[in-house]
Amino acid sequence: MEKQRKRAPSARSLQTKARILDAAEQIFAERGFEGASMRDIAKLAEVQVGLVHHHGGGKKELFHQTVTRRADELAALRLDGLEALKQSGEVSLRGLLDVFMRAYVTLTQTGGVQWHHYGRLVAHVSADPRWRPLAAQCFDPTATRFIDEILALYPKAERQAAATGQVYSVAAMLAFLNTGWRIEALSPGAAEAQVDQLIDFCTAGMEAILTPKTQ
Amino acid sequence: MEKQRKRAPSARSLQTKARILDAAEQIFAERGFEGASMRDIAKLAEVQVGLVHHHGGGKKELFHQTVTRRADELAALRLDGLEALKQSGEVSLRGLLDVFMRAYVTLTQTGGVQWHHYGRLVAHVSADPRWRPLAAQCFDPTATRFIDEILALYPKAERQAAATGQVYSVAAMLAFLNTGWRIEALSPGAAEAQVDQLIDFCTAGMEAILTPKTQ
DNA sequence: GTCTATATGTAGATAGAC
């Protein structure tokens, strides 16, 4: 259970680092990279400023760690869902977009504050061209995987169209996450209806640009 | 209310202020509010730092001025287009979204660097909840106007659905503007095709959430 | 209106004691 590499990670140390990453996640999500300060992160994590540098390795490196920490978990969530969908034999465009979005959206809205912060953090990463390489590393492999599946359903569509639709869908999803609606405040049924609406929008839009205009 | 009628705006002064706002537009667009510095803005505008304060009235006020400067022009562009569309008698959902997006998108892509910067600046404003009041002041009136027209076309649709679709459409549009495709680098025909594709996506998505599921 | 000089605060980062 307990990891022991060199000397002693000392459960306390791991716990401290986790607290720092949690704090960084929140501050970065709220104020962006430039707007966040190491001091505010340290204060929220209830540690000294030097410790944030020690565990984070500088502000930029800390930001990278914060983003990548949950990226694998998110990718696994999506790819597992994709695998389950394919084995069900009922692969459809809507089913693919549902798998890609629903678990993530639900998690960021009702899966605890940290995932909520992570949702906003991802919005920053996706919006700022400066983080393009980081975003590519974290999210492109999974996105490409889904685009492949979509193209298998629409053999005559061009890859550019599917990729464009994916970009628009992600943009709509991030808008949904960051528009400030805390859907958890609604009734559970209403929350699901909101997600359904998002998926309806993206499915219809995607299908429109996948099928030849000369309908 | 009115601008200084006291002495003389002195063409040179107006020119200087315009240069400062142009520089601010570019720097804010590239690095966001926190990432931008008054020094960098001054340097790009080729003036002294004090002058940026003098004309801008502090960093926050300068940001507001930069955003609002072109907002009226943009609103007029859209409302004129809406008026023309209504007088043509051929109002459709696609027509409305076309009016709302095409002129703006084309302008930010081929209307000169300053409009290109402004497109990215608007993306920052739209993404950050801190600028919500500013965004509301600049863009909500026009957006509400278009939502009204959409609801007139779909009497049975709920206002929430139209507003949600509008948010997703704007998100897709901003993604289009900021994904880095310089469509001006493409052939003119290809550029128009890209915009058509964006409008296709939004029209289909919007229609999907405006019509009752149990169709 | 424009420039020089400066006031004042805070940022990221590090050294060294414990």
Added chain:
DNA sequence: GTCTATCTACATATAGAC
């Protein structure tokens, strides 16, 4: 690993000469 103290740089903002 953790904390205290500090270095250095740069931020916004302003005062006053011209």
